[in-house]
Amino acid sequence: MPRLPPSLFWRAHQISPHAPNLLLACRDLPSTALELRWIKDHITTTPSTTTPPFLRLAHLIRLRARGLPLQYVLGTQPFGTLTIRCRRGVLIPRPETESYTLELADVLFRTPTRSLTVVDLCTGTGCIPLQLFASLRARFPSLAAHGVDVAPGAVALARENARQLGPLGAAQGVTFHRASIFSPAAGLPPFPAGEIDLLTANPPYISRGAFARSTARSVRNHEPRLALVPDGVPASVVAALGCEAFPEDVFYARILELCRGWRPKRVFLEVADGEQAGRVFL
Ligand SMILES: C[S@@+](CC[C@H](N)C(=O)[O-])C[C@H]1O[C@@H](n2cnc3c(N)ncnc32)[C@H](O)[C@@H]1O
Structure with missing residues (x-):
């Protein structure tokens, strides 16, 4: 798998501070932006009474960055x-x-x-x-x-x-x-x-x-x-x-x-x- 150039991580950071982590799994900026939006939508549509949204976001992005398929992260396909x-x-x-x-x-x-x-x-x-x-x-x-x-x-x-x-x-x-x-x-x-x-x-x-x-x-x-x-x-x-x-x-x-x-x-x-x-x- 080819290495990603540091400039791409910098451009990802301009989308969101979470995007560089997602980029590790997504490998390009359009998919990174799309997955970030899906993960945020998921958090909005499945509210939790115990965990605040910013912690859920960080957790789900960490799972995705480790290579867990998006469908397991979001729970649906x-x-x-x-x-x-x-x-x-x-x-x-x-x-x-x-x-x-x-x-x-x-x-x-x-x-x-x-x-x-x-x-x-x-x-x-x-x-x-x-x-x-x-x-x-x-x-x-x-x-x-x-x-x-x-x-x-x-x-x-x-x-x-x-x-x-x-x-x-x-x-x-x-x-x-x-x-x-x-x-x-x-x-x-x-x-x-x-x-x-x-x-x-x-x-x-x-x-x-x-x-x-x-x-x-x-x-x-x-x-x-x-x-x-x-x-x-x-x-x-x-x-x-x-x-x-x-x-x-x-x-x-x-x-x-x-x-x-x-x-x-x-x-x-x-x-x-x-x-x-x-x-x-x-
Ligand atoms: C390739 S997956 C297909 C799953 C689903 N049909 C799909 O298309 O997404 C194969 C499935 O076969 C099941 N399986 C494996 N061994 C089996 C067995 N001996 N008898 C019945 N199902 C088995 C697995 O648990 C798995 O869910």
Whole structure:
């Protein structure tokens, strides 16, 4: 990473005495000014009864200067029509995930039925099923969205995120289950065969090597490895699923195995790149 010239810190200081610290994370003046404004807006819109605003500002800027992603500093990330809560330990939703989720909603909108069921495996914050539910609830009188994740923190956060859909979304239409997709059938939610209209998943798919080589430092240092690298799966499971040569594909092998039982009408899986897509789907 190239060093920043001292003159840039001086120019940042002219924006605000806090800006030089933010510049360490943002690396340029326009992003620094923008993030400073977002952090100040956040403090104004979420008043604290215990900590004065100037102390909160200094604290949040210190966290950001240490490289903590902005979404963990502010606690949210816009996603489609929703504001998804974010917390350390749960992956931050990405713009490409937002973009295909909205496209999937458009496709499903044209389904000529009155009821619809969607299942999202490895759901994290719940962003995918929650946005599908928000986009489609006016169209389908009977709509069920399910999210499954192994991490207790992810399931708790997804349930918190469901509350912004109101009592209907939180209580009836959207359900989050805590389970590993590698559990035997009895440990997984009992989705009846042929009843799922769309199954989605953005599973951990980065190889150990690619994680060390090519992920951004803020991702490596602050986002959960469990969400990104599938290296916690026992070797015997990797072998049984035929993924010894490419262990990073093991979640897809298991998801496709589950699909043979659940028989979803459509499947949409996020992959790292064309090479992985070729191995997984062809
Ligand atoms: C790449 S993140 C995707 C999160 C979310 N769907 C999104 O797109 O922002 C992968 C998720 O898979 C979950 N996960 C990891 N191992 C799992 C397992 N064995 N079974 C179910 N979920 C798992 C992680 O906790 C993480 O939330």
